[in-house]
Amino acid sequence: MSSKKKSALKQSEGVSNPEITNQESISNFKSKRGKNLNSDTLVSELLNGNITHLSRAITLIESTNPEHTQQANAILKKCLPHANTSIRIGITGVPGVGKSTFIEAFGKLLTAQGKRVAVLAIDPSSSLTKGSILGDKTRMEDLVKDKNAYIRPSASGSSLGGVARKTRESIILCEAAGFDVIIIETVGVGQSETAVHSMVDFFLLLKLAGAGDELQGIKRGIIEMADAIVINKADGENKKAAKLAKVEFERALHLYPKKDSDWIPKVSLCSALKNDGIDAIWKLISDYITLTKSNNHFINKRNEQNKFWLIQTIENRLKSDFFNQPKTKAALEEQLQLIEKNKTTPFAAAEYVLSLNKSF
Amino acid sequence: MSSKKKSALKQSEGVSNPEITNQESISNFKSKRGKNLNSDTLVSELLNGNITHLSRAITLIESTNPEHTQQANAILKKCLPHANTSIRIGITGVPGVGKSTFIEAFGKLLTAQGKRVAVLAIDPSSSLTKGSILGDKTRMEDLVKDKNAYIRPSASGSSLGGVARKTRESIILCEAAGFDVIIIETVGVGQSETAVHSMVDFFLLLKLAGAGDELQGIKRGIIEMADAIVINKADGENKKAAKLAKVEFERALHLYPKKDSDWIPKVSLCSALKNDGIDAIWKLISDYITLTKSNNHFINKRNEQNKFWLIQTIENRLKSDFFNQPKTKAALEEQLQLIEKNKTTPFAAAEYVLSLNKSF
Structure with missing residues (x-):
């Protein structure tokens, strides 16, 4: 391990920069950095909401170094009593649907209300595509500057199981760090929606209105998982098509059996770019949380997810x-x-x- | 083992009578019978289409006696080169939809064309319900008398996996015995449709027309599996409702992604009781077989099923x-x-x- 690898320059790039492909140098670097951290300090800073220490703890979770894994497990154990406090929201949609713009608008709405918002991602393909989602933080430039927001790109890894595990453990750390809302974004590669669905309280499918036949090409099972379908870019000339799409999605949702939550999935229009209709979506999610907390579905679902x-x-x-x-x-x-x-x-x-x- | 258990009366009741609950006496009886059989004779008779010997071979497959299992495996091995020749059709539908009446009408149509038809069933609940499907052969009294038809109730067993395995191996024996069409009936308990779907070439969902909202209450995933939805009892006063249901199902099928087979699932009306529309269903299945044999989906699907x-x-x-x-x-x-x-x-x-x- 050369001293070059410990330079400030290297550190600022870190693991979250998907351009680095020299995995060996990354892990050498992380291994060195890991040793410098004291778990107790890290946990107490993390519990105080210190984002730098939260990031370090997540880096330990993502590390493949067994020593780091051990340290990460110890940190997780200490964080667990402070976790399980947030609302976890999964957001999926094909590339181009405007996920980043939506999350930025949605996140800003929440932080303006004084809430702390963390954005994580599951993208098992990120090691190949060099981070197709959240990799480029400039896509959420307002949110990234917000002191009540925390944005973390997807862990890399070849298996969805591994990436999902790291994300799920990161949720616990974010909750312990005092985040009120955790958003998990996925681009819908392979089975990643199912993985996200199994770790969130509310699952939101982001769609665009097209030229009719809105449901063709939607991956099997996705509609069944959705607690809400939000049609984005419902502005200007798109508005009419979006309204038609809303009717078609409502009809499709109607065809599915009633959910265990007693929640009837909703279809909503919005324009994330024009910041239009975003508050209605937060209202809808709040209604869902109120309903499912009152009928115990909320806690039962989390227990089921843990068991799963x-x-x-x-x-x-x-x-x-x-x-x-x-x-x-x-x-x-x-x-x-x-x-x-x-x-x-x-x-x-x-x-x-x-x-x-x-x-x- | 008393001589009583070997009497002709007991034999005529056999294992297919679900009223017998003395499992010990049945297995004693079967064990005795098994030993009297010579595998080579059994196989050669079976390959000649002898139904009595086919039944005996299936009984060996269904037995839990390890000696029988060994014998069954030897028979299967000898039958395999003569198998894989039939068209395998899965039929599912809730109780009351008229599965038996449909299979009787459908089976008679085929035997009238000179085809040999075997009807098997998967009903993992049969040991509890004493054979809710095919248990009472009198429900298909014409077909049961037909020399070109063979009807076998579901193997009993507590696990779907076990029952499915026995049925799948029975298909091989039926094919070796020269049956051209194998119908696998299931009542749709638990995951049994998935099991049936994974062992047939064509999957048919039998439905009744109700008062609108036809799709409500259909188990998740079933519509996606169907190659055809047949609305039974489309006669008299039901005809109008059946036609409306047909439109609704066609719309629902349209929402799903295109199948690997390139086949577009069809919705058909029939009245099994009045023998109306049955020939159209056989035509439809024949079209499917022609298409999938020409585009290799037929053989690819069977290979996939084996791998599965x-x-x-x-x-x-x-x-x-x-x-x-x-x-x-x-x-x-x-x-x-x-x-x-x-x-x-x-x-x-x-x-x-x-x-x-x-x-x-």
Whole structure:
């Protein structure tokens, strides 16, 4: 580790800059920085709402260095009694729908009310695309300067499970640091909406009005997850199309079975750019929170989410431990070919592959 | 084993009669019968289309006796080169929708064309309800007498996975016995539609017209799986409502993304009781088969299904081996309580539970 890696210049770039591709130098740097931190100081500063220390704690969570992971776990444990206090909102939408503009307008509305707002992201593709969401903080230039706002780009990582875990633990830290509203943004790559949906209280789908057939091309299951569909850019010439889209989405939502929350999903129009209709969306979310806190859905859902992540984490590990074994891979390949040739059944093949690994 | 249990009377009741609850006597009986069978004879008779021997082979598949399982696997292996020749059709619908009447009318249409039709069922609840579907063969009294038809009630079993496996293996035997069309009926308990969908070429949802709002109450995901929605009992006074329902379903189907098969799901009306519109449904299925065989979706889907069952069987076993351990159960219980009390995170809890079982 050269002294160059500890220079102020390197530090200002940090891990959140997706342009850095020299992973080794990053982890060397982080490893060095981690050692300089005292967990107790970090936690007490974090609990006082110190954003620099919050960022450092999140960096520890994101680190792949086992020593950092241990430190991160100790910090998490100390933060847990102070967590679970915020409203967690998931926001998804395709690129170009105006997520950043929406989050900026929405975040400013909340900070103007004295609320503290943290914005996190889940983007498992960010290591490939060099941070397609939140990577460029200039897209939220007002919010980024706001002392009551905290914006953190997506953790990088090749697996959605890993990224989701880091984000979920970051939520706990943000809550302990006194943030009232946590926004989790996702661009909807792979199963990332499902991951976000499983860690938020309220799930918002951002859409644009097009030329009819609004629902074509929406990924399966997304509409079912939405507590609200917000049609953005409903201004000027777009307004008429947006109103038509609203009717179509309302009809589509109507087709789904009633939600456990007793909440009837809403469709709302807004223009984030013109700051129009944003307050109505906060009102809608507040109504949802009031309803679900009164009927206990709020707490039940959080408990269910915790259980989901517990079981999910265990199952994923069991599967990866098994399927990543070279002998499993080879046997699967071979058995699949035998199945295609009508020489064995999937069940007999499964028995065979499992029998090879009895001792793993 | 008393001689009484071997009497002709007992034999005529057999395992397919759901009234028998003395499981021990049944398995004693089956065990005795199994030993009398010679696998080679059984297979050659089965390949000649002998229904009695087909039934015996399916009984071996359904048996929990390890000796029978071994024999069943040997039979399956010999049948495999003769399998994969049929058209597999899944039919689901709530009780009262007229599944039996529909299958009877549909089956008779096919046998009249000289086709051989086998009807199997997946009903994981059958051990509780004593066979709610196909248990009472008198509901298909014409088809049951038809020499070109074979009707087999659902295997019993507490787990859907187990029942699905038995049904899937029975399909292979039916195909080897020369059946051209295999119908898999399910009543839609739990995840049984998904299981059926994963073993058929064509998935048909049977519905009734109601008083508007046809889609309310349909289980999530079912519409997406359907290759056709057939509205039954479209006769007399129901006809108008059925036509309205058809429009609503067509609109709903239109909302979903295009299928990999390039097939656009169809909505059809019929009256199984009056034998009206049944031929159009067979025409529709034939069109689907022609399309998907020409674009290779047919074979690709079967290969995907085989892979699905292979991976699914392995994963289920990994999970059940892990979660059924008493120490896992106790640790999960304890960790869930710690999570609810904000004393640990789902991820830390997962690590802990996994670490307990490193040696399993």
